[in-house]
Amino acid sequence: MKRYYLKKTGNRAAGGVSVTQVYLLLFAVVLFVSGCGRSSSPPLEKLKTALVNVPSYSILLEDMAEEGSFSKTYFHKYRVIQEDSQWSSDWMEVSKDYYDQYRDFLGMCIYVKTPEKEITEATPPGYAYVGNPRYGEWRQNSSGQTFWEFYGKYALISNLFGGWYRPIYRNDYTGYRNARARHEPYFGRNREYGTRGRVARTVKPNFYSRKQARVSKGKSAFTRKVANRVGRTRTGYRSRSGGVGK
Known part of the structure; x- marks a missing residue:
């Protein structure tokens, strides 16, 4: 999981950026992202720095993963959405604290920038x-x-x-605005967004299958460990009993 790159869809970047600038931007993002690993600067901050000249974009937490049993390694995968294009990162290693900070926000935008504002609370896409x-x-x-309809070049x-x-x-948007006023993440009227919501379970079933496999593997390892301990205890008990009976 230690490869880092970005994929792009769409023909041009937001704000009239040229094709050359798009690839320069991609190169800059790759340089920043490739140095994430265990560095002190979180990947989200590196992406924001690389995209500093892009006027409008969202960063969505697209996937999460844990590796290892006793010494765990944690990973994030992001989708960067501009006004008419999107970029997807490969797995990026993060610290445990950083992983825990965003544990509940799978499938949500964890940072949004528009010409008018920046939003740091987790929000639905x-x-x-x-x-x-x-x-x-x-x-x-x-x-x-009443529903919101994107139009013109933003329909994409x-x-x-x-x-x-x-x-x-x-009604959903009213709930979102109320949550923002309280500086809280908004998970939807029926809590359908985020790691525990039905949207993530529909879009990213592999996340839950990996999680279940990890839990099952942990239980199996624990069961074997207990069985081995019980076996050693019984063996020792019989040995001592035999000695007393002689």
Whole structure:
């Protein structure tokens, strides 16, 4: 898991950046990301530094992993979404504290930057752009529900989030704004977002299968360890009993 690179989809970067600048940016990101490992600077900060000249983007926590039994190593994988392109990182090693800090936010945006604001609280994909007429508008469906619709060149934003994006209704957005006012992450009206939510379970089933396999492996190792200890104890007891009976 110690390879670090980024993949890109989309034809051009946000803000009219040229193709040459895109590849220069990609190269800069690779340089920053490749040095993550166990360095003191978290990968999120390195990505933000590499993207300092990009006016609008979101960083989504796309996957997490743990390796090892007694001495564990922790990894993150990110998706960087710009206004008409997206970049996906490979596995990036993080510290245990950093892993624990974001443990609940699988499939959520852990940092968003727009020309108007920066958001550091974990948010569901796309919510940071809602309410801004630059990106879209509120519409009403046939059932009378009010939902947010991205339009024009920003219509791709929902697709760039991949399977993580879900339609955003007015009631959900109100809940999100209330959570932001309290400086809290918003997991959805029914807590459908984040590591414990149904969205992550649908989009990233491998995360849960890896987790279950790790738990099962740990239980098996513990069972074998207990069995070995019990075996040694019984053997010793019989030996001592035999000595007393002679």
